[in-house]
Amino acid sequence: MRFLVGIDDTDSSLGYCTTYLAYRIASDLAPEIRVCAYPRLVRLNPNIPFKTRGNAAVCLMLDGDSVDTVFRSVSEKVKELSDVSGGANSGVVFLEDPTRAEGFKGLYQDALAAVVSPHRVRKLIKALGGRTIELGNGMGVVGAAASLGFDCRSDHTYELIGYRRREYWGNRRFVDSTSVKEMDARLFPHTFNSYDYQKRKVLVAPHGPDPVFVGIRGDSPSSVIKGFGMLRYGEPLEGYMVYLSNQYTDAHVQRKLDWKVYSSGWVDGTIDQVRVGEGGHVYITIIAGGRKRAVAAYEPTGDLRRSAKLLTKGDTVRAFGGVRRATVRHSKILNLEKLEVKHAQRGLESGTYAPSPRANRHLAKPLIRYGREVYEEAKPVDGWLEPAMQQRVRA
Numbered sequence: 001m002r003f004l005v006g007i008d009d010t011d012s013s014l015g016y017c018t019t020y021l022a023y024r025i026a027s028d029l030a031p032e033i034r035v036c037a038y039p040r041l042v043r044l045n046p047n048i049p050f051k052t053r054g055n056a057a058v059c060l061m062l063d064g065d066s067v068d069t070v071f072r073s074v075s076e077k078v079k080e081l082s083d084v085s086g087g088a089n090s091g092v093v094f095l096e097d098p099t100r101a102e103g104f105k106g107l108y109q110d111a112l113a114a115v116v117s118p119h120r121v122r123k124l125i126k127a128l129g130g131r132t133i134e135l136g137n138g139m140g141v142v143g144a145a146a147s148l149g150f151d152c153r154s155d156h157t158y159e160l161i162g163y164r165r166r167e168y169w170g171n172r173r174f175v176d177s178t179s180v181k182e183m184d185a186r187l188f189p190h191t192f193n194s195y196d197y198q199k200r201k202v203l204v205a206p207h208g209p210d211p212v213f214v215g216i217r218g219d220s221p222s223s224v225i226k227g228f229g230m231l232r233y234g235e236p237l238e239g240y241m242v243y244l245s246n247q248y249t250d251a252h253v254q255r256k257l258d259w260k261v262y263s264s265g266w267v268d269g270t271i272d273q274v275r276v277g278e279g280g281h282v283y284i285t286i287i288a289g290g291r292k293r294a295v296a297a298y299e300p301t302g303d304l305r306r307s308a309k310l311l312t313k314g315d316t317v318r319a320f321g322g323v324r325r326a327t328v329r330h331s332k333i334l335n336l337e338k339l340e341v342k343h344a345q346r347g348l349e350s351g352t353y354a355p356s357p358r359a360n361r362h363l364a365k366p367l368i369r370y371g372r373e374v375y376e377e378a379k380p381v382d383g384w385l386e387p388a389m390q391q392r393v394r395a
Helices: 018-028 067-080 098-113 118-127 140-147 177-187 221-229 303-309
Strands: 002-008 040-043 056-063 091-095 131-134 157-164 212-218 237-245 264-276 282-288 291-297 316-324 333-343 351-353
Touching: 002 018, 002 067, 002 098, 002 140, 018 056, 018 067, 018 157, 018 237, 040 140, 056 140, 067 091, 067 131, 091 098, 091 140, 098 118, 098 140, 098 264, 118 140, 131 140, 157 221, 177 221, 212 221, 221 237, 264 291, 264 303, 282 303, 282 316, 291 303, 303 333, 303 351
Parallel strands: 040 237, 291 333
Antiparallel strands: 002 056, 002 091, 040 056, 091 131, 157 212, 157 237, 264 282, 264 316, 282 291, 316 333, 333 351
């Protein structure tokens, strides 16, 4: 029998990781419970203020003999590997009938670009016959339920995530930068966002105390597995798993902005004013729908900020991003993630402008992926799950 399980908010700013929990379910519960498709790594609205790190949920298609056995085993693993004492508010949604996932599609679309009420989510779960597990205040049920609505027939990518052994959590990671550049030279654009050549910075390794050691992003399972095999690094790893994901697809900016706080989307407008402020941030006033709206391209976005600085009064654009709430110093403002110039008088050519790779948010689509979208789920390949890496340090 097959079941769908969505999981979210098991980590905290102090550690743990929802993808690591998914990896442990896949590795620890086999062979009694089997993951029978690539697990989904589902990023949701990046502007939500109460998220932890990348606002990612996971969705697993599990195969097992007994509904109760699968539910009990997953529950125990969630309780074991959720950092509730550190602030995690874990939520799990268990769906016995995977065909009912269709009912969560609207929720998924809303959770990409808006703030979703937990009350609405709990009503929907009940109506569709789902079971839940809630730890802390249970806010994770929102992302867990939304992850069930992600349809892999939409544009998607793949990511191989390698995990650290417990004794290395919190220690500094070492990934040989030369090996990352060699991988990039051989596999780009089939793997991407691996190295920032402007800042000479490795992008495949995070910096927090979580169990993730490395993440290789690409357009197919075989590409990310091959890329991982080319890396040299400084510690033995516990294992890895390949995920199918909505990362790097612009899934969160498909709607026209309603300008509600924390919403994501796009707005068409005409440039009224451009100024450079303190710290090199570029502040833009656009006229959209007869109203003046504030847009900001911040210094860390690199290429995007430099492009935005060249805009002039009268240029017509489509601006993509998320709405930040008003503060004492600033009115409500759109944090710019991407810019499409439709018509310019001078300075910029028409086209799409994106941040430097180091500033690319998880959901934002890199320019290299335009025309390289993936709509068909890859078939399982050997080595997509490696739960026990008996190997030496590769440095």
